Amino acid sequence: MTYAASQYQKQSGSYLSSREMEVMAFRHVNSLLTQAKDHEKKVAALAANLKLWSILSLSVERVDCPLPSVLRDDILKVGSWSMRYSNAAFNAPKDLQPLVDVNNDMIEGLSANTKPPVLTTTSSAYAGTTGQSSLELVG
Template sequence: MTYASSQYQKQSGSYLSSREIEVMAFRHVNSLLADARDHQKKTMALAANLKLWSLLSMSVERNDSPLPPVLRDDIIKVGLWSMRYSNAALNASKDLKPLIDVNNDMIEGLSAEPEPSPMTAAAPQAYAGSAPTSSLELVG
């Protein structure tokens, strides 16, 4: 875990998953993009979008990223497109809807239930004879 992410985790609380934090960040940026009615708000919204995609791209480029290589490459490609479009929109009168649409796609993907891994799918069968235990009982 990087220093920045560990500090962010301290501030945000341990009750939110990284996916939930990312969804919140995309929703926040989309609200800024949707409300960008004047030049100052548009500049702030595009700067926030650039920062979000830059941070996301840097995190998936790390060697210790748990994402499969294909997904990492796709996120980097989408991020590069979003950052290029944001930069172009800073200098020209461009519609911000494509950025909002891409961010909504990310929200949808992050909000979806992850597919269980083969190990996770086999776990319920391995413990079929044991009594159900809540995660709180396991931890504390």
């Protein structure tokens, strides 16, 4: 690797937070998914979606992941669904819009500037549901 390339690689992404980089990655994959009009572009878009969700899933499975366990579990469940759907869509005439919708939900969640409120046992709407996935709580 040349000196210039190594310096660029060292500096790339240093201007953005990890959330901003994740939002950019989801937006890029969604762009690929929405522009996939032929088989070759569809395969490339699905491969990018699989790679993104694989990386995200591996990162939330790490022992040092700072996310709450409920959120980690939910991300793993959504990621698992997205990867299964992507795999099924490689050689099947499946609509890619559900993948775009899920990715848009992730973009929305990652773009939220508000911090989650600190819940106490008296103010929690979900008191007594510790350890349950939010997907299980919703239904």
